[in-house]
Amino acid sequence: MRLSKYFMPTMKDNPSDAQIASHRLMIRAGMIRQSASGIYSWLPTGFKVLRKLENIVHEEQVRAGHIPMLMPTLQSADLWRESGRYDDYGKEMLRISDRHGRDMLYGPTNEELITDIFRDNVQSYKDLPMTLYHIQWKFRDEVRPRFGVMRGREFFMKDGYNFDVDKDSALHAYNRHMVSYLRTYERMGMKALPMRADSGPIGGEDTHEFLVLADTGESEVFYDKAILDLHLGDRAVDYDSWDQCAEIAREWTTPYARTDETHDPELFAQIPSERQGQSRGIEVGQIFYFGTKYSDAMNAKVVNDQGREVPVHMGSHGIGVSRMLGAIIEASHDENGIIWPEAVTPFGVGIVNLKQGDDDTDAACEALYKSATLLGLDPLYDDRKERAGAKFSTMELIGLPWRITVGPRGLKNGVVELTCRKTGESEELTAELALEKLAKIYQGL
């Protein structure tokens, strides 16, 4: 992409209504614009990152054996009356009536709808286990939408639902989700810690939230610092193995890690004091096992291997995809702007032309731009007639992990400058070597 032909309305000054860094930076980098309170348009750069996150979520869901589908944003109120949540959900639910006076709602979540689809189409244990998921816009009429996409009213969420013949099988689904979520966040370049949490309006027995540690997080969290050393890395996971998923889940749930809702000061005090961690966290996902809560209420049954009808065991699992953008920026920025992890950056490398209009420099940039594109590095070429300083500020603000600077002085010696956004370190090398280095870094992400 050439910046002169792109739409990325950046801003020098901080917007006055944005209280936290991720909100300020997303506005300033031209990623989002508010259209109504808690509702945003995703401008091209924001949309690009959102899509990358969505793709990672899809890939990891499918890897775990979960099946993608798509349910609508608008739902009929009838199903919610069946589960009893039409009244329970309160004012957070946006209620609408259509021209025939039928009660509708904009889905805040989909347990009812998926249970309805399941009960109409699945009757036998032989079709289980089954996990269906979708990534779709949700609406919750939050009292105080704030912090940009972090607590919006309309937000993009992956929500998945497992159906199992009994509790043991459903608990495997719970563990399998925990493992696949750990892998998902790691692939995004993030550390999100599973913490024992409270189940809230979804109801149920078992639940963990995944939290990214950040000062601006809305939850207070308490944890054994040992959990920070755990990495899934590239270990091979067999998602059908009950033992392996349970073992990994045990590894991550053994160190103490809880949100303020379930915090137990006595247990916490037993951790050696140098390992006691207390900070704030951003909830980027949550998994639930809730047994037969919805299948009982909505009569979703299957025939088991003894020929008996039993209510299906369920759980639900969510990742806040749009919130994740904010969480990544909260965890990765400095005073000059965003610092994207390579896995989710909107562009792989920025190319800065220090002397736009100079024949040799322009030609070198064009050649570099072509080669980088061919290598799949998805470059953003700043080909505007701007001062070098302004180009550097833009690159720092939008936070591409790598920048190649091309100027007449370097070209005389046959080199360009490669700069790492995170460390600020630069090196001079030939354009070929710079691209080779970047291709290696991006390979396999």
Ligand SMILES: Nc1ncnc2c1ncn2[C@@H]1O[C@H](COP(=O)(O)OP(=O)(O)O)[C@@H](O)[C@H]1O
């Ligand atoms: N108002 C919101 N804005 C952005 N993301 C949200 C919002 N509410 C929930 N999410 C994201 O969706 C995920 C799943 O939602 P859920 O656990 O049902 O929400 P909650 O914990 O608010 O009841 C959350 O972990 C969070 O990342």
Ligand SMILES: [Mg+2]
């Ligand atoms: Mg939650």
